[in-house]
Amino acid sequence: MGSEQLETIFVDESGDHHQMIEVHELGFVKLIDTMGDDEEVENAARISYGKGTRKVSQTRNLIRYLMRHKHTSPFEMCEVKFHLKLPIFVMRQLVRHRTANLNEYSGRYSEMSNEFYLPQGDYLQKQSKTNNQGRGEDHPRKGALQFEFNRIYDNAMMAYQNLLEEDLAKEISRAVLPVANYTECIWKVDLHNFFHFVRLRSDSHAQREIRDYSDAMYELVKPKFPICCEAFEDYVRDSVTFSASEMEFIRDCVVGDLIEEWARYTDEEFNDEVLQGKYNLSKREMHELKTKLSKKEN
Numbered sequence: 001m002g003s004e005q006l007e008t009i010f011v012d013e014s015g016d017h018h019q020m021i022e023v024h025e026l027g028f029v030k031l032i033d034t035m036g037d038d039e040e041v042e043n044a045a046r047i048s049y050g051k052g053t054r055k056v057s058q059t060r061n062l063i064r065y066l067m068r069h070k071h072t073s074p075f076e077m078c079e080v081k082f083h084l085k086l087p088i089f090v091m092r093q094l095v096r097h098r099t100a101n102l103n104e105y106s107g108r109y110s111e112m113s114n115e116f117y118l119p120q121g122d123y124l125q126k127q128s129k130t131n132n133q134g135r136g137e138d139h140p141r142k143g144a145l146q147f148e149f150n151r152i153y154d155n156a157m158m159a160y161q162n163l164l165e166e167d168l169a170k171e172i173s174r175a176v177l178p179v180a181n182y183t184e185c186i187w188k189v190d191l192h193n194f195f196h197f198v199r200l201r202s203d204s205h206a207q208r209e210i211r212d213y214s215d216a217m218y219e220l221v222k223p224k225f226p227i228c229c230e231a232f233e234d235y236v237r238d239s240v241t242f243s244a245s246e247m248e249f250i251r252d253c254v255v256g257d258l259i260e261e262w263a264r265y266t267d268e269e270f271n272d273e274v275l276q277g278k279y280n281l282s283k284r285e286m287h288e289l290k291t292k293l294s295k296k297e298n
């Protein structure tokens with residue numbers, strides 16, 4: 001991926017160690033703080049379910065249950081905070097996620113950076129013929145394209161510097177800079193809305209550049225919340241949903257045979273061990289699956 005997953009450690013001014021992944025040639029994602037952990041989600045949930053339930057459900061089972069049933073508020077009790085360096089056009093997509101809190105570098109107060117995002121290699125693709133919002137086949141003239149990008153960046157930076165030298169205010173001089181210019185921000189969000197962000201922005205439909213940021217952010221968060229992330233991957237990120245019409249089709253074509261096939265298994269063959277080992281499903285989930293497939297929408 002664009003970030004090449006070069007995970008490193010950096011030390012901030014107060015001597016604290018943080019993890020960082022470089023994204024593209026000039027950007028980065030630093031995880032500067034997290035609040036809570038898997039257990040914190042469990043603790044928050046137990047306010048709802050009471051102490052008596054502790055014996056029957058372990059942390060993992062409870063977290064998976066919460067994720068599966070969209071009981072999202074316990075995940076909001078944890079937070080993740082990043083320092084990001086990213087091109088302005090990626091920042092514009094990031095700010096759409098209103099549930100996050102952010103503070104951005106001020107181009108009114110300080111001079112804008114002289115760094116610009118230059119797409120490399122297979123990031124230079126032609127306009128997709130099937131998707132107006134996407135890229136298609138590889139572009140054969142990469143050198144010429146990069147020359148065009150750099151030509152504009154050099155001219156824009158020169159114009160910006162000339163305007164500053166004319167003593168034009170920074171807040172208006174920056175208007176000549178392109179959206180590939182790098183900016184920086186601190187971005188904080190609770191774990192539930194972070195998962196929502198990752199689902200949208202690590203998806204293949206999202207623009208590749210923000211996907212690289214989202215993937216890198218997720219990579220850094222995963223070791224801090226391993227059980228929540230496993231549940232998120234299973235029940236949200238890697239899951240699919242079917243519309244009512246699609247379900248009707250599936251029921252007509254597949255489910256009859258499936259239920260028949262099911263009936264052939266004895267309880268022993270379909271015990272927890274088999275289900276867990278083969279499908280990563282608990283008995284309860286298997287029961288839920290049967291209910292989903294059997295239920296007629298009308």
Ligand SMILES: Cc1cc2nc3c(=O)[nH]c(=O)nc-3n(C[C@H](O)[C@H](O)[C@H](O)COP(=O)(O)OP(=O)(O)OC[C@H]3O[C@@H](n4cnc5c(N)ncnc54)[C@H](O)[C@@H]3O)c2cc1C
Nearest residue numbers: 093096097098099100133193196197200201203205206207
């Ligand atoms: C592939 C892709 C293509 C996109 N294309 C475009 C585009 O062409 N043009 C464009 O403008 N945007 C586009 N977007 C942005 C998209 O429409 C959302 O604004 C963005 O993904 C943020 O999602 P969100 O609102 O769910 O997130 P958040 O703002 O974090 O909100 C999370 C959830 O909180 C609730 N919520 C938050 N604020 C409010 C509110 N004020 N009122 C009601 N509910 C609220 C909603 O349930 C929301 O889903 C695109 C996004 C993706 C992933």
